[in-house]
Each structure stands twice: as structure tokens, then as C-alpha cells.
Amino acid sequence: MSVLELNEGNFEKEVLQSDKVVLIDFYATWCGPCKMQSPIVDEIAEEKQDIKVAKIDIDNNASLAEKYEIMSIPTLLVLKNGEVKKQFVGLTTKNDICDSINSL
Amino acid sequence: MYDIIVIGAGPSGISASIYAVRAGMKVLNLYYGESELEKAHRIDNYYGFVDGITGKELYQNGISQARNLGIDVLEQEVLNIEIKEDLSYNVVTVENTFNAKAVIIATGNKKVRPNIKGIEIYEGKGVSYCAICDGFFYRKKNVAIIGNGEFAIHEANDLENVVNSITIFTNGKEPVNVDKYKVDTRVIKQINGEQKVTSIELEDGQIVDIDGIFIAEGIAGGGSFAKKLGIILDGDNIKVDENMQTNIPGIFACGNLTGGLLQVNKATYEGAKAGLQAVKYIKNII
Numbered sequence A: 001m002s003v004l005e006l007n008e009g010n011f012e013k014e015v016l017q018s019d020k021v022v023l024i025d026f027y028a029t030w031c032g033p034c035k036m037q038s039p040i041v042d043e044i045a046e047e048k049q050d051i052k053v054a055k056i057d058i059d060n061n062a063s064l065a066e067k068y069e070i071m072s073i074p075t076l077l078v079l080k081n082g083e084v085k086k087q088f089v090g091l092t093t094k095n096d097i098c099d100s101i102n103s104l
Numbered sequence B: 001m002y003d004i005i006v007i008g009a010g011p012s013g014i015s016a017s018i019y020a021v022r023a024g025m026k027v028l029n030l031y032y033g034e035s036e037l038e039k040a041h042r043i044d045n046y047y048g049f050v051d052g053i054t055g056k057e058l059y060q061n062g063i064s065q066a067r068n069l070g071i072d073v074l075e076q077e078v079l080n081i082e083i084k085e086d087l088s089y090n091v092v093t094v095e096n097t098f099n100a101k102a103v104i105i106a107t108g109n110k111k112v113r114p115n116i117k118g119i120e121i122y123e124g125k126g127v128s129y130c131a132i133c134d135g136f137f138y139r140k141k142n143v144a145i146i147g148n149g150e151f152a153i154h155e156a157n158d159l160e161n162v163v164n165s166i167t168i169f170t171n172g173k174e175p176v177n178v179d180k181y182k183v184d185t186r187v188i189k190q191i192n193g194e195q196k197v198t199s200i201e202l203e204d205g206q207i208v209d210i211d212g213i214f215i216a217e218g219i220a221g222g223g224s225f226a227k228k229l230g231i232i233l234d235g236d237n238i239k240v241d242e243n244m245q246t247n248i249p250g251i252f253a254c255g256n257l258t259g260g261l262l263q264v265n266k267a268t269y270e271g272a273k274a275g276l277q278a279v280k281y282i283k284n285i286i
Helices: A011-016 A032-047 A062-067 A094-102 B011-022 B055-068 B131-138 B150-159 B222-229 B264-285
Strands: A021-027 A051-057 A075-080 A083-089 B002-007 B027-031 B072-075 B078-083 B089-093 B097-105 B142-146 B165-169 B182-184 B188-193 B197-202 B207-209 B212-215 B251-253
Touching (some): A011 A051, A032 A051, A032 A094, B002 B011, B002 B264, B011 B027, B078 B150, B142 B150, B197 B212, B251 B264
Parallel strands (some): B002 B097, B097 B251, B142 B165, B142 B212, B165 B182
């Protein structure tokens, strides 16, 4: 499944109303560790067809970043039924992310 | 421009430099501060020394050997590593910026997280290790930098046009060259907060309200560079493959920084591997 680029317009439908587990990568274009996180997130999207994988550019979506109290990037959220089940702050390995998704 | 810049002049860094220079590379070795090796009063278990050797002497020998082989060995404090658009690297020191095709980090096993109560639970909730990444979240807010030297100043410089105020908290250490920013040298007792950081509590009982805290203690080590660049860490150690390659192509790590056996022989082995692999990397990208 391809990675969704989320924004305030599609967030409700794609995330809060989704029946799938959703992995969201909060990033910014100026952030070095975010650039290293991005291909890891892409790989997970490729390999796990049963979840939704999305990215949010915090520079263009400040209110979404604020809603989830994002204060550091990259931050990854794993949501199920609209609720945050797990948060990762800083560059996170594929294994750690997948272990958390698999446990839900 | 150099082919390879090695950060750290302990056994691992020097070993990496030696293997690289002997493969025809132009090598710069940058070092600053005291090496772990220098602290070893006497080493009796390292191969080849009939009566043992002091850590200081072994350390100095390494640097002299490197210079004899044509490696530029300079005592300069590294503040940052930048990835350029052409995928070369700028290594920024207090005095200069040097460019290279590959970087080998051999800065030893320095802890990334300060030993202050509350730091860990507020990571990502007001505590940050990367000013460039996270300054955005503290626009017009009041921030603290925990540190006492050029590294702390460097992070402050990355924040000064974004935040409302910066105070450098040295946590009991002597400030070094910090005239440009407000400095508080008192010892920190703990970090307070609720959902996020709200204040720094000092040992004398005073509570200082703060919106965010950036960590830049002492001299920047491999862990700090990792946090700023996006190099994968395992605790305080940089993760490498069997060729000392990190997750970022062209950046290698070796010695105590990768964890495991904290011994000279492990360090020199890893330095050799890193040097050789950096050479291979460069030859493939030319």
C-alpha cells in the first residue's frame, strides 16, 4: 500500500474513521533524522498491506501537530480506532515499529 | 577537501586513519578533549609491550604515528556533521569547516542522556537533542540548553532567531566561552512537568519556568551527532554492520562508540575495518 500524505482535510476520514491500524510519521523537510526515518516508513508501507501508513508535514499542518502534542521530530504514532496506542520519538527502527504494530 | 575525516584520535580513530592513508586517501583526523585511553594508568594486557605501557604514552604514540604517515591530525572540537546535497560531508569545528567524501566517528563511549531526573520521561515532550529539528516547536518560547561549552553555544546559535529566550544551564560545570547567552551554573535537581516540560528545579530549591530543554553537554560525541543526523543508535552506541557502516552511507563508526568490548584491541580492529570500508565506499562512488 502506498504512503498517504495526510493533511487537515483528509485526516478525519483517513485516520479517525479507519478500521485499520494507522502508522503516522510526523516530519519536516529540514529535519535530518526525518529523512532517515522516511525510507523505513516506506518499507513498512510496502510490506504491511493490512495497515495504513501516512506522513504529515508539520510545517504545513501545525494544528495536527498541536492536536497530538508533537514537540520533536520525527515522531511516529500508531493509532487504532482513532486512539493513539503507541508513540515513538526520534529515529526508530523498523523492528521496533513493527513489533508495536504486531502487538495490537 | 579530504577523502576521509576521522573524528577521534584514540586507538580506533588512529587505526582507521592509518589504514585509510595507506590506501592512498587524503585523511584528516580531528580530536578534542581527553581520550578514555589517556585515563588508563597502565596497560599490561595489550599485545607487544613487555613491561606494559601507560595509556597516555600509547595514546601519544598513536598520534605521532599518524602524523608520520602523513595524516593531518588537528586538535579541534567538532560541533556538527552536515550532509551536503552532493552527498559529501561537512565536518564543522569551532575554527573551521572541512569537507570529505566519508566520515568515521570514533569518539568513544560518551553518554547521550544527562544523568538528571526527569530527562528521560520528557524526551519528545519538551526535551530535545536536535536544535535544528525541533526549534520550530519553541517559536517565541523560552528554552534552556543543558551544556557548558562550544557545543552548547552552537546549539544556541541554531535557536536564537526562533525562540524568545535562551538560558544555558551548566549543571554545576564551569562555562567555557559562553558570553553571548545567559548562563546559570547551578546544579539541576530535576526536570518538572505534566504532559510536557514546565520547569527546571535547581538544587538550591529555585524553580525556573521553561518551555523546552535542549541537550548539548560537554563536547559533542558520536551519540549527539547521531541524534542530529539520524544515525541509528542502540542506547548510547552507534549501530554498525560488520564493516562498521552506519545506516547513513559514507558514515562509519568504530571503537568504544559501537559498544561491546571496551578494549584497545577491539578498537584498533574496528578502526581498521572502518578505514578499509570507507576506502571501498569512496572508490565505488567516484
